[in-house]
Amino acid sequence: MKRGKVWLAAAGVVIDSRERWLVVKKSYGGLKGQWSLPAGFVDAGERADEAAVREVKEETNIDAVVCGVAGIRSGVIKSDISDTMIIFHMTPKEEIEPTAHAGELLAARWMTVKELEGSADTSVLLRNIVTLFETAGLGCVEIPDPGPQFGYTSYRCFI
Numbered sequence: 001m002k003r004g005k006v007w008l009a010a011a012g013v014v015i016d017s018r019e020r021w022l023v024v025k026k027s028y029g030g031l032k033g034q035w036s037l038p039a040g041f042v043d044a045g046e047r048a049d050e051a052a053v054r055e056v057k058e059e060t061n062i063d064a065v066v067c068g069v070a071g072i073r074s075g076v077i078k079s080d081i082s083d084t085m086i087i088f089h090m091t092p093k094e095e096i097e098p099t100a101h102a103g104e105l106l107a108a109r110w111m112t113v114k115e116l117e118g119s120a121d122t123s124v125l126l127r128n129i130v131t132l133f134e135t136a137g138l139g140c141v142e143i144p145d146p147g148p149q150f151g152y153t154s155y156r157c158f159i
Helices: 048-060 113-118 124-135
Strands: 004-013 021-026 039-041 063-079 081-092 105-111
Touching: 004 021, 004 048, 004 063, 021 048, 021 113, 039 048, 048 063, 048 105, 048 113, 063 105, 063 124
Parallel strands: 004 081
Antiparallel strands: 004 039, 021 105, 063 081
16 A cells, blocks of 8 residues: 555554553564564554554454553654654453464564563664653543534544
């Protein structure tokens, strides 16, 4: 699929009741062989939070629920492509072992913060999210649809 010059992606910080993080190792690209978050591009007609839920499910077979926004990563690639990723805080619907998506991932698993901090394979972004997560003050507050005058057919706003 041609993405054009403005990319929007969604990722999930999925944390279970034992405080383990759901992480993946991609088999391609800049994160190949590194622990990172399940993530991917937002499709046309899809909200960013729906994309995060879909990507977590596609990559790990874990059904998760969005709780809030953990952060936004925004950059420009080679002075040409705007690349933005919304990182959602999520919880699993049930705590099962993840299954890595064949062909796309080398591995998928639950890891503790201590394991992620101690692994040389933890990506720069994930390492920093883990370090800052405790001070982020994440909540589960949702703001209602702003009204019919905007014409939203699907809407969610997280703080």
